[in-house]
Structures are given as structure tokens and as C-alpha cells.
Amino acid sequence: MKGGFKMNDRPVMIEFDNVQKVYPNGTVGLKDIDLKIYEGEFVAVVGLSGAGKSTLLRAINRMHDVTGGDLKVDGQSIVGYKGKELRNLRRSIGMIFQDFNLVNRSSVRRNVLSGRVGYYPTWKSSLDLFSSEDKKRALDSLNRVNMTEKLYTRVDELSGGQQQRVAIARALMQDPKIMLADEPIASLDPLTATAVMDDLLSLNKDLGITVLANLHSVPLAMKYADRIVGLRAGQLVYDKPIAEVSQDDFEGIYSENEAVKEGALNG
Numbered sequence: 200m201k202g203g204f205k206m207n208d209r210p211v212m213i214e215f216d217n218v219q220k221v222y223p224n225g226t227v228g229l230k231d232i233d234l235k236i237y238e239g240e241f242v243a244v245v246g247l248s249g250a251g252k253s254t255l256l257r258a259i260n261r262m263h264d265v266t267g268g269d270l271k272v273d274g275q276s277i278v279g280y281k282g283k284e285l286r287n288l289r290r291s292i293g294m295i296f297q298d299f300n301l302v303n304r305s306s307v308r309r310n311v312l313s314g315r316v317g318y319y320p321t322w323k324s325s326l327d328l329f330s331s332e333d334k335k336r337a338l339d340s341l342n343r344v345n346m347t348e349k350l351y352t353r354v355d356e357l358s359g360g361q362q363q364r365v366a367i368a369r370a371l372m373q374d375p376k377i378m379l380a381d382e383p384i385a386s387l388d389p390l391t392a393t394a395v396m397d398d399l400l401s402l403n404k405d406l407g408i409t410v411l412a413n414l415h416s417v418p419l420a421m422k423y424a425d426r427i428v429g430l431r432a433g434q435l436v437y438d439k440p441i442a443e444v445s446q447d448d449f450e451g452i453y454s455e456n457e458a459v460k461e462g463a464l465n466g
């Protein structure tokens with residue numbers, strides 16, 4: 200375990216209790232998931248394509264609703280949240296995606312400030328009436344990912360790695376307790392991928408944000424995470440702190456497809 204402390208001495212930040220997700224077409228996304236993520240943990244979720252990694256992450260901010268069991272965030276059951284409770288939940292959880300989800304024709308500044316719109320009535324944010332405190336917050340967030348000098352650059356003039364760092368800065372504007380990263384580096388070359396993972400690690404270690412990242416690369420999961428959980432066909436088939444992980448363990452997670460296993464293990 201990195202850092203010399205035991206994670207399970209900390210409060211539970213996310214708790215899956217026998218969670219099920221069946222999509223309307225009958226596909227099972229998640230089955231019998233029991234999982235506790237502790238405050239300040241960096242957890243990597245690995246598994247084959249279609250194993251349920253995105254479904255697991257998206258259940259936490261209710262982008263997907265679960266169909267059975269209970270899911271708690273910071274001690275509160277979130278499955279029945281509506282209206283204001285749901286908005287507050289989503290504010291407290293940042294998310295980044297494989298394809299960045301930025302507004303390409305807008306500036307970096309505008310994209311980052313948009314991370315704060317959940318705190319304003321629509322008319323104020325559409326008129327760019329952000330407080331000076333939030334403008335400073337935007338600079339601080341960009342500084343954390345070393346992107347301050349691109350403040351007025353249009354997003355579509357940035358590299359993929361730079362765009363992902365802008366997306367991280369935007370998510371930081373929400374002052375999140377949790378950061379969900381859904382295949383954050385799948386579109387990036389290895390060097391850029393490392394820079395983005397370094398940024399995620401720094402907000403985990405420096406700001407104490409709990410990070411849950413879906414990764415295809417087992418070596419990167421081993422390098423950055425405190426703990427690896429593995430899914431297979433919607434079920435949790437693996438859960439170990441990094442100190443106990445060995446590469447042979449991934450047979451069970453990736454055994455359906457040897458080619459994918461090879462690719463995943465080689466980075």
C-alpha cells in the first residue's frame with residue numbers, strides 16, 4: 200500500500216451494496232456488485248471491453264440508474280435522488296472521458312469556467328458573468344495541470360493530451376470529492392498518457408480527491424493506483440491493493456480473449 204496508511208482506516212466514500220444493472224434491452228451491465236471505495240483512494244478498474252467498467256463508473260453519478268441494490272456516496276444512498284439532491288451529487292463528482300467532451304470551438308478559459316455553471320443560474324453563466332473568485336479558481340485549476348499559458352487558445356487547437364488536461368481543470372472547478380475517469384488515456388500516445396495520469400495522481404495525493412479510473416492498461420493501473428478491481432461480464436472478479444497484485448492475476452479477468460490479454464498486459 201502506498202503512503203504507509205491503511206485505506207480501510209478511512210471513511211468509505213463510495214459503497215456498492217449488491218448492485219445490479221440490467222439495461223432496458225435485457226443486457227446485464229452489473230451483477231451482484233459489492234464494493235467499498237475509501238476516501239482518498241486511487242482505484243483502477245480493469246477488464247475486457249464490455250465487462251461493465253463504464254456502467255460501474257456512471258452509476259456513481261447517476262448517468263446510469265442501477266436496477267437493484269443500493270449505492271451510497273459519502274454515506275448517503277443516492278439511488279432515489281432527484282432534483283436538487285441529484286444536482287448536488289453531480290456537482291461533488293468530477294468526470295473525464297476518453298473523448299474529452301469539451302466544446303471544441305470555445306476557448307480553454309470558457310471550457311474551464313463551464314465547470315462552474317452548476318453553481319450559477321443559466322442566464323448568468325451564458326452571459327459570462329462569473330465571479331472574480333471563479334475566474335481565479337479557473338487559473339488555479341489550469342495551473343495545476345500546467346495549462347495556464349493556453350487560457351485563450353481554442354480547444355480544437357490543442358493536442359489530445361492538452362485537451363484532457365483542460366477537461367481535468369474543468370472538473371476541478373466543481374471542487375469535487377470524487378473524480379471518475381472513464382478511459383482517460385485511451386485516445387492518447389504513451390507519453391501524453393503518462394502526463395495525464397500524473398495529473399490525476401497529483402489531484403489524488405495533493406487534494407485528497409478519491410479517484411476511480413477505468414483503464415485498459417494493467418501496467419499503468421499498477422503504476423498509479425492504490426488498488427485494482429477487475430470486472431468480467433458485469434461481475435467483480437478481482438479486488439486487491441497494489442502491493443498484492445501480480446501480473447499472473449489477470450488471467451481470470453482477461454482469459455476470454457488471449458489477444459486482448461496480451462495487449463493489456465504489455466501496455
Ligand SMILES: Nc1ncnc2c1ncn2[C@@H]1O[C@H](COP(=O)(O)OP(=O)(O)OP(=O)(O)O)[C@@H](O)[C@H]1O
Nearest residue numbers: 222224226227228247248249250251252253254255
Ligand atoms: N445503453 C446501453 N444499452 C444496452 N446495453 C448497454 C448500454 N450501455 C452498455 N451496455 C452493455 O452493457 C455491458 C457493459 O458495458 P460497459 O460499457 O459498461 O463496458 P466497459 O467495460 O466499459 O467496456 P469498454 O471497455 O468497451 O468501454 C456491455 O455488454 C454493453 O454492451
